[in-house]
Amino acid sequence: MTQHNRAKFQPSGKIQFGIFFQGVNSGTIWKTPESGSQTDFESFRRIAQTAERGLFAAFFLGEGLRLREHLGRPHALDVAGRPDAQTMLAALASVTSNIGLVATQNTTYNDPADLAHRLASLDLLSGGRAAWNVVTTDNAWTGANFRRGGYLDHADRYVHAEAFVETAKKIWDSWEDGAVSSSVSADSWAVPGHTRRVHHSGQHYSVDVTPRLPRSVQYRPVLFQAGDSPEGRDFAARQADVIFSAHPKFDDAVEFRAHIVARSLAAGRGANDVQIMPASEFILAATDEEAREKKEWIRSLQIGPQQAVAYLEQFWGRELSAYDPDGPLPEIDPVVEETSETRGSGFHGAKARQLAEQWRAEAKEKGLSIRQFVSSRTSRVDATFTGSYTAVADTLAEYARVGAVDGFNISPWLIPTGLDDIVNHLVPELQERGVYPTEYVGSTLRENLGLATPLRSGAFEPVPAGGAR
């Protein structure tokens, strides 16, 4: 591509899908007869294979290193925790053959030499289908279970993340092609000068390692990133292949794209080098009317009465079980200064009393009960595409035409059958419109996402030949 092309964003005209198997949170319905388990392998297998039938680019797992707690009890919106992502993805690698396998792992509590090795293992095992969703994590309470304890300040988290990712890349890049002797009669297992040692000595960790694995067929795991602050966006523009964004609404998505393109160019990368896949939910039916009815039903099951009250309790810092979920928001004030919502929200650390006043006013003005209000607050509100298969396909085709996003990371509201109507009905509509893949173009995730081969990161100390055969 010429320099000129690299400086100008060009829509690919296509979208891809990923599946975000959430497991926890208020988006999945666990109490209908069709609901499966959020921990049995069978649920993961069923979803991954359905996604693969629908030519999804990626199967995506989040990370929560501690069960969320609320007033000393497991959080009411969680049923159980999540199985470890890399263990689960390794198992899924053996029952799938094309779909990418994305593990969310944080840079705050992990260590680079260890995590890079585990991800390289998944990449080799899956034939070049692994990806790492890099997060810094806002789960402060997680730190109690780690040796270094504590919690990094927001600004430090991205400094740490950058050094972490740079080191991981060096580890993945440390074996030249052909580093392993191909002949059994060779003197040593490693061709002299073809592997390199990685040193890093920094504020947060030190690494001195001769990496243990050769590169995979896609060279190194694809890098996703999730984190939306200006620092998070800058970090993504420098390091990520794909952003798992929180901006699925059309205008917002277009604006977010412009921010990322500008940041990528400022970081010396091309305008198309960072792909964007926002979180999303799809509620589909044969007609718009049916889809709207289905949505009412889904929402009523996603946020039950107890969950609605528990949600507010996080912000009020006190028991609110005496309040009627179908009545108005509590008039009583929060007992905490700052909110402590357990994860991922811009409300974390907001002034509690101010927020409560604001919410009471909003609920009153719109005539919303506790339950209706809580339902209206969740991130799914902006992320939901509701309508007939054809109407939603038309909408997504417009996203593809202008390049608002490169794809959507879909959270099904039902496990394990929640992707069926997307794969059976929406995907064919999109294919008819020419905006969705009709086959997997390659065997690796990098190929299927259309990502360029990564350049090898900087030169470092070669390791002498070793290990007599």
Ligand SMILES: Cc1cc2nc3c(=O)[nH]c(=O)nc-3n(C[C@H](O)[C@H](O)[C@H](O)COP(=O)(O)O)c2cc1C
């Ligand atoms: C779409 C999205 C998904 C995320 N998924 C996770 C996750 O699975 N586990 C986690 O610890 N943090 C997750 N995070 C939170 C990030 O780790 C990060 O801590 C948080 O967004 C705060 O960083 P920021 O200020 O740059 O946004 C996610 C964030 C976003 C935007």
